[in-house]
Amino acid sequence: xRILRFVLxxxxxxxxxxxxxHYWSTAQFSSIKQVPIYSLVLxxxxxxxxxxxxxxxxDAEWYDNLYYIALISIVLPVFFANSNNARTFHLILDxxxxxxxxxxxxxxxxxxxxxxxxxxDE
Numbered sequence: 001x002r003i004l005r006f007v008l009x010x011x012x013x014x015x016x017x018x019x020x021x022h023y024w025s026t027a028q029f030s031s032i033k034q035v036p037i038y039s040l041v042l043x044x045x046x047x048x049x050x051x052x053x054x055x056x057x058x059d060a061e062w063y064d065n066l067y068y069i070a071l072i073s074i075v076l077p078v079f080f081a082n083s084n085n086a087r088t089f090h091l092i093l094d095x096x097x098x099x100x101x102x103x104x105x106x107x108x109x110x111x112x113x114x115x116x117x118x119x120x121d122e
Contacts, residue, residue: 016100
């Protein structure tokens with residue numbers, strides 16, 4: 001099960017990096033106002049992998065829901081951005097999409113410990 005969790009985390013990290021790279025490379029206002037289909041597919045894939053991880057491993061941690069911040073940072077510009085505040089929403093997006101990778105990195109750091117050490121921490 002530990003290998004399966006690691007594989008899920010690896011796929012989630014790859015998808016998170018791809019989403020982040022897309023938004024970090026956008027410089028036009030229209031690119032944050034309209035979410036492209038391939039970005040939506042990546043985001044849905046991330047969410048599906050997150051739910052699969054939740055179903056297989058019933059341990060909900062505080063960091064598991066941090067990716068909602070990334071989702072909010074993608075949705076906010078769609079509804080509220082205009083040409084006057086585009087720079088602000090670019091900053092929100094650039095910082096917000098990091099939260100796709102943060103929970104995966106935290107959990108990867110935690111599960112890298114040997115099983116014996118995990119039992120001693122409890």
